Amino acid sequence: MVDPVVVESAAALARHCRQGRDRRLAVLEWFAEAGMGLRPGARRVPEPPVAAVRQALVWVLERSVSQRLVELARSAAGAGEEGQDALYAAAEQLVKPYRGAANPALVRAALEAGEDVPVEAEGPDSTGMVHLVAAIGLGVQEVGADALAEAFAALGMYGLTVEDWAQMLGAAERGEGPPVDWGPLERYADVVGPVKRASDEELVRARTVLLGLRWFYALYVMHGLLLPDTPAQAALRQRVDEWDMFPFLDHIIAVSPSPGQFAESLAVCMEPPFGNLYEALMEQLAADPDIxxxxxxxxxxxxxxxxxxxxxxxxxxxxxxxxxxxxxxxxxxxx
Structure with a gap:
């Protein structure tokens, strides 16, 4: 008798395989599906072999746009202004411009008032983040405080503007403020290494965090689409706002991601801030589940x-x- 798990595993893989498609992409989609909640009447999807998942993640991440940009930046180091120009020219070809999602509270207010959504509701342009990539390869001093200020504002960090960041980073650059430790910037640029070193449990945990944050992010966004508000929803949004994490979630969360987007987002969700946010939101949901x-x-x-x-x-x-x-x-x- 054939083991039912074997049959269900073969069926899960077949659902995501298509002619001419690399099987590693199908494995990632299978891994994502296995982590989702059960639909009524549906059977649990068995887990794919974690070794195959790790191999697929590394394969995708090594070919990702972000990894290619980091490698270009490192190869441009020492090439002077010519190398910097070549890096930014390549980035223009590789990076798709994205303006962050409009603030859901401002969108809702505009819709309820019958007005157009104000321009200030839109998030910052993400193209400025290429300056962070340049800093990794060329060095922070080569990029400069003004460019890095644009990059941090594009990330939406702490709700600060380009001017706010430029003032703080400029002061540090001139020795008029506390020095900045740029070590974490280099460490966070390596998305492949942590996946290779992660245990099986850590990969599954990152998937749990990613899928959970995707649900909380969607709930936050739907507030702007006139979803009836409740105290439980408001408390969850408040938790996200207290952590200043909506801009970050907007950059890493895709409701219907491609395997490549899933891999990059999962790698990000291995970092402690995202796991901590997920735990805080789950605690809040347990305290008031009537969303x-x-x-x-x-x-x-x-x-x-x-x-x-x-x-x-x-x-x-x-x-x-x-x-x-x-x-x-x-x-x-x-x-």
Whole structure:
């Protein structure tokens, strides 16, 4: 008799295999699927061999854009201005510009008021982060405080602006402020080494953190899409805000990631700050799990869902009405 686990493992791999596709990508998708919660009536997906997962992660990470940029930066070291120009030219070709997600609270306020989302709700442009890569390869002194300030602001670190970072880093550069320890920058640039050295348990733990943070991130974003608010949701958002982590989550979380995105995000989630945030959010969720129960509404999740659908329908109808007015003459407001 064939072991059912063998049959289910073969079926899981087959779901993610396609003709001409490298099997390591299928292994990563299988690993992600095995970590997801069970749907009603579904059978648990067996775990793929962790050795195969590690091999697939290393293979993908070594070919990732971030790793290629780090290698380019290191090869440009000592090449002077010519090497720096070549690095930035390559980065322009490799890095896809991304402006961080708009602040959900500002988006919600604009939608509720029937107004356009303000420009200040948008996150910073991510292209500035290439300066961090340059600092890894060329050295912090070669890049300079102003460029690094742009990079840290692009990451959304601590909610500080480019001007805030430039003032602090400039003071440190001139010896007028506390010196900056740049050692962690070099260590965090190595995403392949930690995956190679990680135990099986650490890889599974990083997956748990990543999938958990993906769910909390989606809940945070949906607040901007008029999801009915509850005290439990507000408490979770407050935890994220206390840690100043929404911009970081926005950069590393993809709701429907490719295997490459999954691998890079999992490597990031091996770092303590993300595991600590996950634990804090899980503790808050355990303390108040009624995220989909509106106070005073005895219909529970059903009433919650109905209220959300009404809010979305009202928003759609309101927008259509505004659009209709715009057709009646030049005085109408287009949306």
């Amino acid at each position: 989909f129960r509106i106070p005073g509404d005895e219909t529970g999740a059903v009433g919650f869902g109905e209220r959300w659908m009404r809010a979305m329908a009202e928003l759609k109808n309101g927008r259509q009405a505004v659009g209709g007015d715009a057709d009646d003459g030049p005085s109408g407001r287009s949306v």
